Amino acid sequence: MASRSRRPAHPPEAAAENLSVSRRAFLKTVGIGSVATAVVTPAVAQAQGAVKVVGPGEVPISLTINGKRYDLKVDPRVTLLDALRNRxxxxxxxxxxxxxxxxxxxxxxxGRAVYSCSMLAIEAQGKPIRTVEGFSTGAALHPVQQAFCDRDALMCGFCTPGFVTATVALLEQHPSPTPEQARALLDGNICRCGTYVRVLEAAMNAKGVRRA
Ligand code: FES
Ligand code: FES
Known part of the structure; x- marks a missing residue:
């Protein structure tokens, strides 16, 4: 509110002059920006060695998922989610x-929880990826999976793999989170069945998750 009522420090004429100079400078900058934008096409950038352009067809990529290397071909626009599920x-x-x-x-x-629908598969190359399939060892559930079972932290279960994964990432970073930390770090996940209270209980009671 204070900034709305603040008056300009300069007299009106000086302020007008400053404004016109600023506007000219602004228009010049925009002009330069537009030219630059128009000239630096992907082909030009590639020729200049500034970026490596791939596609538009399928390109070979390799992903390391749950410790195993996968070689596949995908269009550059394919998300990590689609590569994982469909390929x-x-x-x-x-x-x-x-x-x-x-x-x-x-x-x-x-080591960080990410939305795989918002990351391209080609971006994920060279980075270790972990999915819910890699958490249990043999017949033994991961401590977070066990805690979700013990606390009955699911109803339809559709959101559960995402919540389990986000909870693993949370506990590997903060092995003893406060309820506020857990709530804050899990707030990127939505449960349409409303199991939030049980999910929080599971996160607070999962034992034996090692710090990453
Ligand atoms: S499917 Fe990726 S955030 Fe919803
Ligand atoms: S348990 Fe159904 S959406 Fe979360």
Whole structure:
């Protein structure tokens, strides 16, 4: 509110002059920016060695998922979610919103929980990726999976792989989170069945998750 009522420090004429100079400078800058934008096409950038242009057809990529290397070919526009589900049959990641707002597609990339629907598969090359399929060892559930079972932290279960993955990432970073930390770090996931209280209990009671 204070800034709205603040008067200019300069007299009106000086302020007008400053404004006109600023506007000219601004228009010049915009002009330069427009020219630059018009000239630096992907082909030009590639010729200058500034960027490497790939596609538009399929390109070979390799992904390291749950410690295993996968070689595949995808269009550069294919998301990590689509590559995992449709090309590699790793269907623990779920597609719900497909626009980075629900968390059903959460995976761990380089130790951080990310929405796989909002990352290109080619971007994920060279980075360790972990999905819910890689958490259990043999018949033993991961401590977070066990905690979700013990606390009955699911109803339809569609959001559960995303919540489990986000919780693993949370506990690997903060092995003893406060409820506020857990709530804050899991707030990128949505449960339409409303199991939030149980999910929080599971996150607070999962034991034995090692710090990443
Ligand atoms: S499907 Fe990726 S955030 Fe919803
Ligand atoms: S348990 Fe159904 S959406 Fe979360």
């Amino acid at each position: 590699l049959d790793l269907t623990g990641v779920k597609r719900v919103c497909d626009r980075g707002s629900c968390g059903a597609c959460t995976v761990i990339v380089e």
